[in-house]
Amino acid sequence: MEHAEAQRSLAHPLVERLLGIMDRKHHWAYPALTRGGLTRSQLLVHFRHEYLVYVRDFPVLLARALGNVPPLVEVRRALAENLYEEQTGGLSNTGPHPELFITMMRGLGFSRDDFADDDESIHPAALAYRDFLLRESAAMPWQGAVALLTIFLEGSANERAELAGTFVRERGEEAVLQHPLVQFYGCPPEAMVLRRAHAEVEGDHRSDAWSMVLSNTQPGSKVEVQIYAKCDEALGLWLRYRDGVAERMGLTRNQLAATRM
Ligand SMILES: [Fe+2]
Numbered sequence: 001m002e003h004a005e006a007q008r009s010l011a012h013p014l015v016e017r018l019l020g021i022m023d024r025k026h027h028w029a030y031p032a033l034t035r036g037g038l039t040r041s042q043l044l045v046h047f048r049h050e051y052l053v054y055v056r057d058f059p060v061l062l063a064r065a066l067g068n069v070p071p072l073v074e075v076r077r078a079l080a081e082n083l084y085e086e087q088t089g090g091l092s093n094t095g096p097h098p099e100l101f102i103t104m105m106r107g108l109g110f111s112r113d114d115f116a117d118d119d120e121s122i123h124p125a126a127l128a129y130r131d132f133l134l135r136e137s138a139a140m141p142w143q144g145a146v147a148l149l150t151i152f153l154e155g156s157a158n159e160r161a162e163l164a165g166t167f168v169r170e171r172g173e174e175a176v177l178q179h180p181l182v183q184f185y186g187c188p189p190e191a192m193v194l195r196r197a198h199a200e201v202e203g204d205h206r207s208d209a210w211s212m213v214l215s216n217t218q219p220g221s222k223v224e225v226q227i228y229a230k231c232d233e234a235l236g237l238w239l240r241y242r243d244g245v246a247e248r249m250g251l252t253r254n255q256l257a258a259t260r261m
Contacts, residue, residue, distance in 0.1 A: 009214040010163065014224050018151060021231050022159035025152070027242035029251050036184030042249045043185065044114055047105060049245045051115050052122055053130045054153060056098045059087035061153075064138040065145040072216065075146070078208040082150065085201050092200035100194035107191025108181060123244030129237040136230060141223045143213050144230040150209035152231045152238075162206060171199035 009015075032038065033046060054061070062083040069075050081091065089095040095103075102112055119127065133153070137145050151159070161167030170178070176195055181187040217224050246252075 009211060012214045012217070013219050014214060014217060014227065015163075015210070017228050018147065018231060019160045019163070021152065021228075021235050022155055022157060024157075024235060025155070025159075025238065026157040027239065027246070028253055029242060029246035029249070029256065032249075032251055032256055034180050036180070038185075038249070040109070042251075043108065044110060045248045046245055047108075047110070048115055048121055049123070049126050049241075049248075051098070051101055051105075052117055053126050053241065054133060055101050056115075056117075057134075058097070058149075058153075059083055061133055061137040061149055062086060064134075065142060065149055068138065068140060068142040068145065070142070075212045075216065078205075078212055079146070079150075082205055082208070085197070085205075089197055092197040094193050094197040094200075097194060097197060100197060104181065104187065104191050104194050107187040108185055123241070123248055125237075125240040125244035129234075129241040132234065132237050136234075141226055143217050143223055144227045146209075147213045147227045148230050148234055150205070151213065152234050154205065154209065159206075163210070169199065169202060175199065 038046075062079060066076065066079040066083060069079065085091040086097045089097065089100065094100060102115065105115065106112075122130075133148070136148055139145055155162075158167045158169075162169070169175075173189070176182060176189050176192045179187075179192060179195060182189055182192065213227065217227060
């Protein structure tokens with residue numbers, strides 16, 4: 001996105017509304033994941049959920065959304081590029097991101113079989129969120145599906161700071177060495193290719209995400225309301241999903257507060 005165009009589109013009323021949602025994409029159990037002290041089985045519960053809920057099928061979710069996009073060259077290009085990277089790693093010269101995730105899990109000592117799709121190993125709230133993503137990625141309006149996948153799902157609670165340029169994701173070798181999986185859980189740095197792939201392409205994909213949605217949504221339109229409603233519903237389901245994972249990991253708010261470092 002050109003600078004002037006970027007400035008113009010960030011004045012879109014939808015930006016503040018969606019950032020209000022992203023600000024709340026934080027879960028109380030998150031701090032437990034960025035420091036040491038979890039058991040192997042707790043780690044596996046968390047990562048198996050992440051893999052089965054959205055990592056494994058993220059490229060397909062993007063493809064479903066792309067399938068509803070009218071002949072808007074820029075939007076189709078940006079989505080196709082994101083899909084290509086996710087399913088092949090062709091832009092970052094790495095590999096399919098779901099496979100890179102498994103590589104990272106192998107680095108932790110888990111096997112592919114640990115990530116078999118088994119409804120029993122997934123919390124009902126995780127299944128509800130997964131079903132929602134599958135259904136809504138193919139629903140109209142397409143702007144809602146694109147916002148859901150590229151802004152809500154791929155974005156984080158740092159989105160506001162990233163847009164403002166005050167938060168820059170860590171990259172490079174140093175970021176890999178400081179990653180909690182390497183620092184606390186013995187994952188060899190060379191198994192962290194996923195991290196490198198994301199550092200390579202994510203900046204462009206963040207700005208593409210906003211420009212696809214904002215350039216094609218009239219302020220005050222019904223579509224704008226629908227985009228907001230879809231992302232807001234996603235946040236509610238995501239929070240219940242993360243509650244479910246914390247429950248399966250045996251984490252409680254009190255316990256976490258008591259051990260805060
Ligand atoms: Fe990815």
